[in-house]
Amino acid sequence: AEDGYELWLRYAPAVVADPDSHGPGIAQLVAGSESPVQAATRRELLRGLQALSGVAPVGADTVTEDAALLVGTPASSSQIARLGLDLEGLGREGYRIRSAIVDGHATTVVAANDDIGVLYGAFHLLRLLQTGQPLADLDIREAPRLQVRVLNHWDDLDRYVERGYSGQSIWDWHRLPGWLDPRYTDYARANASIGINGAVLNNVNANADVLTPMYLEKVAAIAGVLRPYGMKVYLSARFSAPMQIGGLATADPVDPAVQAWWRAKADEIYSAIPDFGGFLVKANSEGQPGPQDYGRSHADGANMLADALAPHGGIVMWRAFVYSDEEPVDRARQAYNEFVPLDGRFRDNVLVQVKNGPIDFQPREPFHPLFGAMPRTPLMMEFQITKEYLGFSTHLAYTGPLYEEVLRADTHVQGPGSSVARVIDGSLHGHALTGIAGVANIGSDRNWSGSHFDQANWYAFGRLAWNPELSSRDIAVEWTRMTFSNDAAVVEPVVGMMMASREAVVDYTGALGLHHLMGRGHHYGPGPWVDGGPRADWTSVYFHRADRNGIGFDRTRRGSDAVSQYAAPVAGVFDDVAQTPEELLLWFHHVPWDHPMRSGRRLWDELVFRYDRGVDAVRDMRAAWSGLDGRIDAGRHAQVAAFLAIQQDEAQWWRDASVAYFQSISGMPLPAGAAPPP
Ligand code: GCW
Structure with missing residues (x-):
C-alpha cells in the first residue's frame, strides 16, 4: 500500500505514458560500478528502470544494441570519451543527457566530468521517465547555480526536533554507529535526486556534545552512508564548546588557547571524516553564546572557526538571524545593523546565512534587506521547509511560491535585475562560494514529512537550490506527476490546489503584510492579542500596532525607518503608502481602518474579506481533493482529506478569532456579506 515512504521516487509503472508516443524504452544498461558513487548510480538506474518498465535492462560493459543507456565520465567509459561531448563549464556536479548513436546503436547518454554529475544526470533521466517525457532527441545540459545546497536539521541529540512536525529525528544516535538504518540511504537517495549535497x-541551538569523540564516531558513520550520494555532513557548533567539552575557562575567539582548541577539534573531525563540510553557527541570538559575550564581533567569531577549518577545505555558515537582548526599536532592522558594518571582514571560507525575510519565516515577508547590502561577503539563503508558521505539517501549504517570490525579488542594488537569486548565486557581486540552506521538515514518520504534501516543499527547495530561476508551478507539476499520477485529471487539480495554498494561509492567518500574529510559544493557532511577557518583540501587538485609529507597523522614514535598509528605488516604493504593494502594506505602514484599497473597499473591510477568502480557498482545496477520490490510492487520499478537514476548521478558527480581536480594537462593523460564524 502507498504510505508515502518512497517520496517522489516511486517509479510506479502506471506513470509511464503511452509507450508508442514516447519512444523506445531502455533495453541495455551500460554503467560502471567501480566507485561507490558509480555503484549507487547503477543501483538506482536498475531499480528505477525495472520498476518503471517491469523488466530489468540487460547490463553490459559497452553499448552493443539499440535502446541502450550509457552513463559515465570520459574517464570511466571509452565510449563516452570517444563521443567527444563538450563537458566544459559543467564542473563536478553538472551533466549532459544526449540522444546519440554509439557504435551504430541508438543510445541515451548521461555524461559528466565526475561520477557525482553522472548520478545527478541519472536522476534527471529517471525524472523524465517518471513524468512520461519522450526519450528521443534529448540534448540537456545542466549544472547547479549554487554550490552549497544543504538541509539544516534542527534535531537535538535526544531526537527531539525543534519546530519539527514529523516524528522524531531520523538520526538514531543511540544505535549509531553500530546500526545504520536503511532510512539513511533512502534519505541520501531522495536528496541526491534533487541535487541536495x-x-x-x-x-543550530546546538549541544556541544556532538563534537565529542563519542558522537563524532556516529557522525562519521552517517557521513559514510551519505558520501556515495554526493552529500557532505556538517555540524552546528556551539560557540562555547571549548568551555563545555574542552575544559577551558573562556570561548573568547582571540584567546590563543581557544583558537588552538578549535584547530585541534577540526583536525580530529577531519581525521574521521576527510570530506567534512564545516560548521553552521547560531551565535548571540536568542540566548546562544557567541563572540559578543567577549566584546568581539560576529566576524571575529566566524573567522576563528574558519581558520581552523581552512586547512581542510571546510566552510563556516554563520547565521545572521540575530537580535540583541535589548528591546529593539524595530527587530526587523537588527541583523542589518549588526552585519553590514562587517562587510568584507569575513574570511573567504565564510558564508553569512540570512533568512529570507527580516523577521522569521512568516507566511509572507519582504525579502531580507541584507540581500545586496553586503557586496564583499557571500550571503547564503536560509529558507524554512518545515512549516513553523504555516500550519505545521497538518495544513496544506506549498512553499514553492514563497521561495520563488523571494528569489525573484529585485534588490535593485546594481540597478534593475539585481534579484535575490543573483545575490546568492554570486553573479551580482562576483563570489565563488555560494549556497542555500533549507530547514528540514524530515522526521521519523513513515512519510518523512508528516504529511504527503509537505514532501513537495522538500522537493521544491532542492529543485530551486539547483536552479533558483525555476518556476514553482513547473516544480509542482513534476512533483505531482511523480508522487501521485501523470493523469491530467489528477495533475491539474492537484497543482491548482498547491499553487493556491500558500496564499490561502496568508489570507486566513493575516494578510496585507500583517505578521507574527500566532499563539505564543507553539506558533500554531491565532494569537493576535498576545501581549506582555519577557520581550515586546515576542508579542503580536508589537508587530500589528492596532489601535482605535488604525493598524500596521510604520517602518517608513517617519517611523522605524527600516525602509532605508533597502536600495533607494526599493526604499522609495516601500516608503510610499501609495506604491507599496498591498500584500506588504501593513508591514511598512500604519494606516487608518478606512484607508482606501485598490478593490474599492476600505482597509477594515478588505482585511475581513481576505480572512474569508482564505477560508473559502481551503474549502475549494477540499472540494478539489474529494473530486480525486478513486484516482489516488485510498490511504494517501484519506489522510490528505482528513488533514484538509482539520485545516478548514482551523482556518475558520484563525479567521473568527482574528476578526473578533481586531474588531474589538477597530470598533468597525463586519462588512455586509462577511461570512457568519460557523
Ligand atoms: O524561528 C525561530 C524559531 C526557533 C529557532 C529560531 C532560529 C532554532 O521559533 O525555534 O531556533 O527561529 O532560527 O534560530
Missing part, C-alpha cells in the same frame, strides 16, 4: 545534522 549536504546536511547539517544537528540543531
Whole structure:
C-alpha cells in the first residue's frame, strides 16, 4: 500500500505514458560500478528502470544494441570519451543527457566530468521517465547555480526536533554507529535526486556534545552512508564548546588557547571524516553564546572557526538571524545593523546565512534587506521547509511560491535585475562560494514529512537550490506527476490546489503584510492579542500596532525607518503608502481602518474579506481533493482529506478569532456579506 515512504521516487509503472508516443524504452544498461558513487548510480538506474518498465535492462560493459543507456565520465567509459561531448563549464556536479548513436546503436547518454554529475544526470533521466517525457532527441545540459545546497536539521541529540512536525529525528544516535538504518540511504537517495549535497545534522541551538569523540564516531558513520550520494555532513557548533567539552575557562575567539582548541577539534573531525563540510553557527541570538559575550564581533567569531577549518577545505555558515537582548526599536532592522558594518571582514571560507525575510519565516515577508547590502561577503539563503508558521505539517501549504517570490525579488542594488537569486548565486557581486540552506521538515514518520504534501516543499527547495530561476508551478507539476499520477485529471487539480495554498494561509492567518500574529510559544493557532511577557518583540501587538485609529507597523522614514535598509528605488516604493504593494502594506505602514484599497473597499473591510477568502480557498482545496477520490490510492487520499478537514476548521478558527480581536480594537462593523460564524 502507498504510505508515502518512497517520496517522489516511486517509479510506479502506471506513470509511464503511452509507450508508442514516447519512444523506445531502455533495453541495455551500460554503467560502471567501480566507485561507490558509480555503484549507487547503477543501483538506482536498475531499480528505477525495472520498476518503471517491469523488466530489468540487460547490463553490459559497452553499448552493443539499440535502446541502450550509457552513463559515465570520459574517464570511466571509452565510449563516452570517444563521443567527444563538450563537458566544459559543467564542473563536478553538472551533466549532459544526449540522444546519440554509439557504435551504430541508438543510445541515451548521461555524461559528466565526475561520477557525482553522472548520478545527478541519472536522476534527471529517471525524472523524465517518471513524468512520461519522450526519450528521443534529448540534448540537456545542466549544472547547479549554487554550490552549497544543504538541509539544516534542527534535531537535538535526544531526537527531539525543534519546530519539527514529523516524528522524531531520523538520526538514531543511540544505535549509531553500530546500526545504520536503511532510512539513511533512502534519505541520501531522495536528496541526491534533487541535487541536495549536504546536511547539517544537528540543531543550530546546538549541544556541544556532538563534537565529542563519542558522537563524532556516529557522525562519521552517517557521513559514510551519505558520501556515495554526493552529500557532505556538517555540524552546528556551539560557540562555547571549548568551555563545555574542552575544559577551558573562556570561548573568547582571540584567546590563543581557544583558537588552538578549535584547530585541534577540526583536525580530529577531519581525521574521521576527510570530506567534512564545516560548521553552521547560531551565535548571540536568542540566548546562544557567541563572540559578543567577549566584546568581539560576529566576524571575529566566524573567522576563528574558519581558520581552523581552512586547512581542510571546510566552510563556516554563520547565521545572521540575530537580535540583541535589548528591546529593539524595530527587530526587523537588527541583523542589518549588526552585519553590514562587517562587510568584507569575513574570511573567504565564510558564508553569512540570512533568512529570507527580516523577521522569521512568516507566511509572507519582504525579502531580507541584507540581500545586496553586503557586496564583499557571500550571503547564503536560509529558507524554512518545515512549516513553523504555516500550519505545521497538518495544513496544506506549498512553499514553492514563497521561495520563488523571494528569489525573484529585485534588490535593485546594481540597478534593475539585481534579484535575490543573483545575490546568492554570486553573479551580482562576483563570489565563488555560494549556497542555500533549507530547514528540514524530515522526521521519523513513515512519510518523512508528516504529511504527503509537505514532501513537495522538500522537493521544491532542492529543485530551486539547483536552479533558483525555476518556476514553482513547473516544480509542482513534476512533483505531482511523480508522487501521485501523470493523469491530467489528477495533475491539474492537484497543482491548482498547491499553487493556491500558500496564499490561502496568508489570507486566513493575516494578510496585507500583517505578521507574527500566532499563539505564543507553539506558533500554531491565532494569537493576535498576545501581549506582555519577557520581550515586546515576542508579542503580536508589537508587530500589528492596532489601535482605535488604525493598524500596521510604520517602518517608513517617519517611523522605524527600516525602509532605508533597502536600495533607494526599493526604499522609495516601500516608503510610499501609495506604491507599496498591498500584500506588504501593513508591514511598512500604519494606516487608518478606512484607508482606501485598490478593490474599492476600505482597509477594515478588505482585511475581513481576505480572512474569508482564505477560508473559502481551503474549502475549494477540499472540494478539489474529494473530486480525486478513486484516482489516488485510498490511504494517501484519506489522510490528505482528513488533514484538509482539520485545516478548514482551523482556518475558520484563525479567521473568527482574528476578526473578533481586531474588531474589538477597530470598533468597525463586519462588512455586509462577511461570512457568519460557523
Ligand atoms: O524561528 C525561530 C524559531 C526557533 C529557532 C529560531 C532560529 C532554532 O521559533 O525555534 O531556533 O527561529 O532560527 O534560530
